Amino acid sequence: MSAPANARARVRAQLTGEITEVARRHLAASGAAALSLRAVARELGMASSAVYRYFPSRDDLLTTLIVEAYDALGRAAEEAEAGQPRDDLRARWRAACRATRDWALAHPHEYALVYGSPVPGYAAPEATIAPAARVGALLSRVLADGVAAGQVDPGAGPAGADTTLDPTLLDDLGLASDDPASSLGARAVFAWSALFGTISFELFGHTHNVVTDHAAFFDHTIDRLATEVGLT
């Protein structure tokens, strides 16, 4: 990955980067369906067959773009959240949610690639699962900090909802509870789903004739979610 030994590998990494860069631009401009390996090759002045030396198939190129999109979105949310005072949990929550929406609005095709219909066969490649969790993990961190600070009651809400979740993951996220009736994790997953459901509905046009002020409605929604999740 980093600091390739021989010059061959270096120029190879360079060209791989150029291909993904052009592909990312095509994706942003026209959407995943219109992304053509041949068009990317044309823009780079090479034969289409040459691209296959770097990406075994179009789906592999798309997978790279998916990982990039997850990482870009995750980074945007993390940076916005990091800019808030540590003890203002609600501000951190709001910043993360707003940054997610802002990124989605700025990169609609990349967002659709990642949170729309799955394009390849059906199973997401292994490489995508870690970056896909970044925003969810960020929200969980805010929540876990709230529990530590005594601002969030882990026991609130319907009892036992956490038993529907993977306990190992809850542990990793710092949302595990001794109380078997806890619903802290379930509330986090709920907020996570609702956040992206709201953004997807706006971006994909489902609330087109319903919501007139999307930004204000979104702010109401994430405040509602913060309350629902237990942030005081």
Next chain:
Amino acid sequence: MSAPANARARVRAQLTGEITEVARRHLAASGAAALSLRAVARELGMASSAVYRYFPSRDDLLTTLIVEAYDALGRAAEEAEAGQPRDDLRARWRAACRATRDWALAHPHEYALVYGSPVPGYAAPEATIAPAARVGALLSRVLADGVAAGQVDPGAGPAGADTTLDPTLLDDLGLASDDPASSLGARAVFAWSALFGTISFELFGHTHNVVTDHAAFFDHTIDRLATEVGLT
């Protein structure tokens, strides 16, 4: 539409139906991306060019399938809700939500076509906006009945959220309120978005390593939504 005057129109409607039927089957089997007009024509034993007498483009065929999917999903939800006692609002709410999820699980590709990334240019055709609202309208009806029965407080929740919504639509859905601080409509739109966000996350694999018992988690979620929306 109904009862075509001449025989020509009748046989035309017949063949149009056969084309959409075959296309719908191909969609259900392989997804929207793999739906090929030529393959449909082959199965029907006609030249691909002949199909263009009935659908001006592949996107128009897809639009027809989109409308069909919206209607099928809406009908499923409405029938399930209609099977519940009128005065048990929570049972009606649960039945509508569960039927929506069940239909999505049974028709993943059709669901993805409709609630995934928008495939055509970007603007949804006019013909799709009415059927797209069926599930949302159904949820609103349960909520409006709750207000009429005094079981739902239209004034609860954050004040003024309804000002972000289209007042004409709120009126049509029976969610309009004299109180300018009402949030009844906003809560309905929120629940609507969260419902489909949860289903999409499950179906598109985002909760794959997170939720272990999807059915139980979904039940917890829609109960949470019912409470959040104001159903006692």
Next chain:
DNA sequence: CAACAGAGGAGAGCACCGCTCTGTCGAGGC
């Protein structure tokens, strides 16, 4: 009843796609 118009279909063809195979060339490694 006969003639006509127009709907419906077939086939070839265009430009594009993903992907494969083969042949060649030039630079990196010994």
Next chain:
DNA sequence: GCCTCGACAGAGCGGTGCTCTCCTCTGTTG
């Protein structure tokens, strides 16, 4: 300094959406 092997171009295969032209057959109308 030679040789190997990675990188690339080009042709080609089967597929796509869509168009155009030609022809047939049928419902309608004078």
